[in-house]
Amino acid sequence: MFDLNTKILIVDDMGTMRKIVTRSCTEIGFKNFQEAADGALAWEALNASGAGIGLVISDWNMPNCTGLDFLKRVRGDARFKTLPFILVTAEAEKGQILEALQSGVSGYVVKPFTADILKKQLEEAYKKLKG
Numbered sequence: 736m737f738d739l740n741t742k743i744l745i746v747d748d749m750g751t752m753r754k755i756v757t758r759s760c761t762e763i764g765f766k767n768f769q770e771a772a773d774g775a776l777a778w779e780a781l782n783a784s785g786a787g788i789g790l791v792i793s794d795w796n797m798p799n800c801t802g803l804d805f806l807k808r809v810r811g812d813a814r815f816k817t818l819p820f821i822l823v824t825a826e827a828e829k830g831q832i833l834e835a836l837q838s839g840v841s842g843y844v845v846k847p848f849t850a851d852i853l854k855k856q857l858e859e860a861y862k863k864l865k866g
Contacts, residue, residue, distance in 0.1 A: 739763075739765050743767065744770075744790070744791045745769070745793075746770075746774060746776075747797065748794065748797040752794060752823075763857070769784070775800040777791070777793065777800075778805060788818070790821070790857075791809065795831075795835075807838050819861070820840055821860060822844070823848070823853075824846060843856070
């Protein structure tokens, strides 16, 4: 599992959802969070922090820059190519899940979710990272 001091970038255009994700991560034991309201702001935060962010949990449907577009941007940059990236979304269509997997997503959580479901995806993402 990830070190519980890992800095998590939580990306969602809804403040309530960012709070829910933060609460779930806190239940798991994480303590270090940064928030962004869309993929464009998240990209700025990621670039500003450099290596400081160790995990991204992002919504899919957001204005300005979707979670999928943000994921593609992250995967296209050599500095962040292996950064663990979890998509949280209400979208459960097979085609969309496939597109996210092909784009290099580390895990996929469908809303609504529990801390246990999120933890399971984080554990899977960690296994992929450590190979």
